[in-house]
Amino acid sequence: xSKIGTQLLRLRHDSSQSSQDRAxxxxxxxxxxxxxxxxxxxxxxxxxxxxxxxxxxxLPFHWTWPTRVAQAMSxxxxxxxDQRELMAWLDRHPxxxxxxxxxxxxxxxxxxxxxxxxxxxxxxxxRARTPYPPGLESYLVPVTDDDTLASIAFKVEKxxxxxxxxxxxxxxxxxxxxxxxxxxxxxxxxxxxxxxxELMRQARxxxxxxxxxI
Numbered sequence: 001x002s003k004i005g006t007q008l009l010r011l012r013h014d015s016s017q018s019s020q021d022r023a024x025x026x027x028x029x030x031x032x033x034x035x036x037x038x039x040x041x042x043x044x045x046x047x048x049x050x051x052x053x054x055x056x057x058x059l060p061f062h063w064t065w066p067t068r069v070a071q072a073m074s075x076x077x078x079x080x081x082d083q084r085e086l087m088a089w090l091d092r093h094p095x096x097x098x099x100x101x102x103x104x105x106x107x108x109x110x111x112x113x114x115x116x117x118x119x120x121x122x123x124x125x126x127r128a129r130t131p132y133p134p135g136l137e138s139y140l141v142p143v144t145d146d147d148t149l150a151s152i153a154f155k156v157e158k159x160x161x162x163x164x165x166x167x168x169x170x171x172x173x174x175x176x177x178x179x180x181x182x183x184x185x186x187x188x189x190x191x192x193x194x195x196x197x198e199l200m201r202q203a204r205x206x207x208x209x210x211x212x213x214i
Contacts, residue, residue, distance in 0.1 A: 024061040030054050030072045039079045052093040055086075056100040060161030099165060099210040106172050106203050107153040113179075114149035118190025122182040123148060133181075135174025149175070169211040176200040176207070 034051045037043040043051065055076065058069065065073060080086045090101035113119045124144045126133070132140055139155055140148070152175050159168035183197035 024058065024064050024066060024069065028054075028057050028061065028069075029066075030058070030069055032068070032072055035072045035075055039075050049093050049097075052090055052097040053095065056090055056097040057163075059100055059104065060157050094210075094213045096165065096214065099169060099207070099214055100160060102203075102206045102210045103156055103160060103168060103172055106176070106207065107156055109199060109203065110149040110153040110156075110175070113193070113196065114153075115146040116186070116190060116193060118186045118188075118193050119179075119182070119196070120144065120146060120148070121189050122186035123178075125185065126178070126182050133174065133178040135170065136178065139171060165214050166211065169207055169214075172207050173204055176204045180204075 031047075031051065031054065034043055034047050034054075038048060038051055055073070058065065058073070062073075077083070077086060080089060087101040087104060090097040092098075127140075127144055131142070136152075139152060141151075152171065156168050156172050156175075159165070159171065177200075180197050180200040183193070183200065186193045186196060
């Protein structure tokens with residue numbers, strides 16, 4: 001996985017908005033034979049790729065997985081040990097699994113920086129000059145606050161769940177481009193912001209590369 005993959009990874013359980021009202025579609029699920037063989041280390045490469053696709057489709061509905069799906073996902077998670085390794089596995093499979101993995105890494109970064117005062121102030125200053133950064137006109141509300149980036153992450157996840165993968169990627173790319181622009185000012189205000197510019201540059205590169213396979 002790329003350098004950005006060393007950053008925070010987590011399914012989005014603590015954002016200001018929730019996916020609990022998104023029911024898992026009836027035709028989404030896991031092949032339990034494939035899960036068992038995968039955990040046992042006997043699943044062939046073609047079937048493993050199919051399983052990765054199933055997992056990627058299910059991720060946006062992690063609040064509402066049916067019991068059997070949740071149990072199977074628990075087996076997969078136990079096999080990997082943590083979400084970081086799960087995302088690294090998805091990243092090894094082109095198409096939706098790789099794009100989903102990279103978008104979840106990006107969502108984790110948005111959650112991480114959403115309430116950082118220097119970032120929030122830098123975004124406010126930018127929006128005082130340009131209220132709606134390119135590509136974000138349909139996604140930002142007028143007020144910029146601690147929830148702004150977390151809200152965008154929620155919308156990326158929602159678009160993924162609706163299988164609007166190109167739109168999810170475009171929203172992530174527009175957000176990363178905006179954060180690259182405000183990164184120098186954010187770092188002036190809060191040195192702990194660190195290499196936000198480099199993280200966003202890498203995120204854009206990763207997401208563009210993965211989206212090209214969709």
